[in-house]
Amino acid sequence: MKLLLTSAGITNQAIAIALERLVGKQARDISIGFVPTAKNVESGNAAWFVKKLSQMFEYGFTDVDLIDPSASDVDWRAALANKDVILVGGGNTFHLLNQARVSGFAAWLQANMTDKVYVGISAGSIIATPNISIASVGDGDENLPNMTDLTGLSLVDFEVSPHSPESVTYKENSDYAETTSNMLYTYDDNSAIAVDGEKVEIISEGQTKVFYAL
Numbered sequence: 001m002k003l004l005l006t007s008a009g010i011t012n013q014a015i016a017i018a019l020e021r022l023v024g025k026q027a028r029d030i031s032i033g034f035v036p037t038a039k040n041v042e043s044g045n046a047a048w049f050v051k052k053l054s055q056m057f058e059y060g061f062t063d064v065d066l067i068d069p070s071a072s073d074v075d076w077r078a079a080l081a082n083k084d085v086i087l088v089g090g091g092n093t094f095h096l097l098n099q100a101r102v103s104g105f106a107a108w109l110q111a112n113m114t115d116k117v118y119v120g121i122s123a124g125s126i127i128a129t130p131n132i133s134i135a136s137v138g139d140g141d142e143n144l145p146n147m148t149d150l151t152g153l154s155l156v157d158f159e160v161s162p163h164s165p166e167s168v169t170y171k172e173n174s175d176y177a178e179t180t181s182n183m184l185y186t187y188d189d190n191s192a193i194a195v196d197g198e199k200v201e202i203i204s205e206g207q208t209k210v211f212y213a214l
Helices: 013-023 037-041 047-058 076-081 093-103 105-112 170-177
Strands: 002-006 031-035 063-066 085-088 117-121 159-161 184-187 191-196 199-204 208-211
Touching: 002 013, 013 117, 013 191, 013 199, 037 093, 047 063, 076 105, 093 105, 170 184, 170 208, 184 191, 184 199, 199 208
Parallel strands: 002 117, 031 063, 031 085, 085 117, 159 184
Antiparallel strands: 002 191, 184 208, 191 199
16 A cells, blocks of 8 residues: 655655655646545635645646545545545544545545555544544644544554644653554654555655654
8 A cells, every 4th residue: 555644735845756656657647636524624714725735736736636525416436536646635633534434435445545545634644544542632633523433544554643843742742652552653744654565754854753662
């Protein structure tokens, strides 16, 4: 399985190149299905979401479709079937995971990623891991659906803490790391984790820190 777990999307050339390498195509030839579900419950100005889209265009990724599995009138399975990249955007992590389960998107991902690349932005990165508890640490997300089962999709065997140290301090990450048996990658908005099968690589033009499993 191939994944690119970002904090804030395609924010620099290193991350853009990593995505091209994972897909095996140049940016202009890559088709992307952008899943915006996590932002649906976010209040306030949506300029941050528009910025994520514009960032991709800046780095040459121009074939981008918005596809929301939580929308009742969308045949999202057909829409995502021929995409090279499934890009799951940021917002509320708990809402995203809940809707991924309810809509069937979670099961679809686990069955259909052999020839695609999964890209996460913040919440989209967190749900790919074994557990999403980190989402409530620091300046974290509200558990809007009151979920008790915080098991993630387990597309990888480690956890991630995006926006670190911008929104989650290293002390907060360190304290959390003591509660989990999984390795914890923490990284800022200029960094990402690239996964290609068994190979895990830190892609960064910023700050990263790894907390190893207990």
